Amino acid sequence: MKNIPDILKQESFNRDDLITLLRANGEDRTALLKRAQEVKLREVGNKVYLRGLIEFSNICSKDCLYCGIRKSNGKVVRYKARDEEILDACRFAWENRFGSVVLQSGEVSSSSFVKRIEGLLKKIKQLSNNDLGITLSCGEQKLDTYRRWFESGAHRYLLRIESSNRDLYYKIHPQNETHSFERRIESLHFLKEAGYQVGTGVMIGLPFQTYGDLADDLLFFKKLDIDMCGMGPYLEHEDTPLYEHRHLLMNKQERFDLTLNMIAALRLLMPDINIAAATALQAIDPAGREKALAVGANVMMPNLTPCEYRGEYKLYENKPCLDEDAGLCRNCLEARIELAGAEIGYGEWGDSLHFNEKKTKANTDSNLF
Ligand code: SAM
Ligand code: SF4
Numbered sequence: 001m002k003n004i005p006d007i008l009k010q011e012s013f014n015r016d017d018l019i020t021l022l023r024a025n026g027e028d029r030t031a032l033l034k035r036a037q038e039v040k041l042r043e044v045g046n047k048v049y050l051r052g053l054i055e056f057s058n059i060c061s062k063d064c065l066y067c068g069i070r071k072s073n074g075k076v077v078r079y080k081a082r083d084e085e086i087l088d089a090c091r092f093a094w095e096n097r098f099g100s101v102v103l104q105s106g107e108v109s110s111s112s113f114v115k116r117i118e119g120l121l122k123k124i125k126q127l128s129n130n131d132l133g134i135t136l137s138c139g140e141q142k143l144d145t146y147r148r149w150f151e152s153g154a155h156r157y158l159l160r161i162e163s164s165n166r167d168l169y170y171k172i173h174p175q176n177e178t179h180s181f182e183r184r185i186e187s188l189h190f191l192k193e194a195g196y197q198v199g200t201g202v203m204i205g206l207p208f209q210t211y212g213d214l215a216d217d218l219l220f221f222k223k224l225d226i227d228m229c230g231m232g233p234y235l236e237h238e239d240t241p242l243y244e245h246r247h248l249l250m251n252k253q254e255r256f257d258l259t260l261n262m263i264a265a266l267r268l269l270m271p272d273i274n275i276a277a278a279t280a281l282q283a284i285d286p287a288g289r290e291k292a293l294a295v296g297a298n299v300m301m302p303n304l305t306p307c308e309y310r311g312e313y314k315l316y317e318n319k320p321c322l323d324e325d326a327g328l329c330r331n332c333l334e335a336r337i338e339l340a341g342a343e344i345g346y347g348e349w350g351d352s353l354h355f356n357e358k359k360t361k362a363n364t365d366s367n368l369f
Helices: 004-008 015-022 026-043 083-095 111-127 143-151 166-172 181-194 211-224 241-248 252-269 279-284 288-293 326-339 353-367
Strands: 047-057 100-105 133-137 156-158 197-200 228-233 274-277
Touching (some): 015 211, 015 252, 083 100, 100 111, 111 143
Parallel strands (some): 047 100, 133 156, 197 228, 228 274
16 A cells, blocks of 8 residues: 555545545644645635625525425525625625625425525626625526526535535435436536536545545545535534434544645645635534645635524534624634735625636637637
8 A cells, every 4th residue: 555655746636545634633634734735726726705605595495414404494584685795794894895695495396585695696796786796505506597596696506515425425315316416417408508607626634424425525536626625514403303413423622633634635636726615624623624724725614694694503512603794703714814924805705716717718618629
C-alpha cells in the first residue's frame, strides 16, 4: 500500500489513494491538511466568499430519514417567511456586501411555489441593481422549473446527492417514488443543462457508511464534474427514524475530523472548485467552519434567516446561532475569518473558477467551427 507522503506528490488519485487519505491521522493527517491548503491558495487564492443563507420555509413534501424537518415530524411548527422578510434579509446581505445569498427550503414543487420563487428572484435582482448573486437550494424540480428560476436570476444551485451509493441512499431515505436515487441524479443533470453552477455534497459519518463509500462519493463528484461542494458531518436528530441507529455512529469528534479529511481530499482531487465550510461543523466545534477554511474550503454561509424562524429549521440537534440576529452573527463571523488568516471577498460573487474555465473552453471550442 502507498504511504501518504507519496500519495500527496501525485496529481491524480484512485479509490485506494482516497481511502488512505480519508483514514489519515497523526503526522500524515497534518501533511494532508497542509497540502490541501497549499493547493487551495495556489488554485483559488485566500479569499472566502460569503453567501447569506435564508432558510425561507421548512415546509417539505419529503421524508428523508435523517432530517429534523421531514414531513412526518409532527413536532415542527411549519413556517413560510413572507416576501418582505426574505427581501429584507437580501437587502441586509447586499448592504453588508455579502456578494450572494442562498435561498434554501424544504422541497415543494407546486406551481404556486415555483411562481413565487420566480417573482422573488426578480425582486432580489431589482433591489440590488443586479449585484447580489443568488444560489438556490430547493430540492428536486422539473427541468422547466430549473430553467425558469435560472432565467429569473438564480445562477447556482445546491443539491446534495447525500450518498452516491444507491444501497446506502435507500438506508437513509424511504424506498419509494418520492425519494428516488435515479431522480436525484437526473436532477443534477437537469441543473447542468439549465446552465447553473452545480453544487452537490454528502453527509459524513452516516450509519452504515464506509470509507469506501466516501471515496466513491469523491469520485462521483469528479465524474459529474461539479462546480461547488458542501459536505458536512451527519448529526442525529431524536425525532427522526435514523436516530435508532445512533449506536453505529462514530463519535462527533471523529465525524468532524473525517469531514476535514474529506474537504482536504476533495481540494486535491478538484483543485479549482468552490468548497463550503458547512454550518454543521460549527455544531460540533464552535470554530468548526474556520477550521474547514484552513484545510481547503473557500465559501461560508452566514445565517440570515429571520430569528423567529430559526428554531423551526432544526435539521439536527445543537444547530448553532439559533438566537443570534443577523448583525451579531456577521460580526462574530468576520472576526473569526480574519483569525483563521483568510480575507473576505466583500461584494464579490466568488463564482466557481472551475465553472468559468469550462465555459471559456466551451466558447473557444465553438469559435473553432
Ligand atoms: N430540501 C432541500 C434538499 O434536501 O436538497 C434543501 C434543504 S435540506 C434541509 C439541506 C441539507 O441539509 C440536505 O441536503 C442534508 O444534507 C442536510 N441535512 C439534513 N438533515 C441533516 C442532519 N441530520 N445532519 C446533517 N445534515 C443534514
Ligand atoms: Fe425535506 Fe430536504 Fe429535509 Fe429531505 S433533507 S426532508 S428534502 S428538507
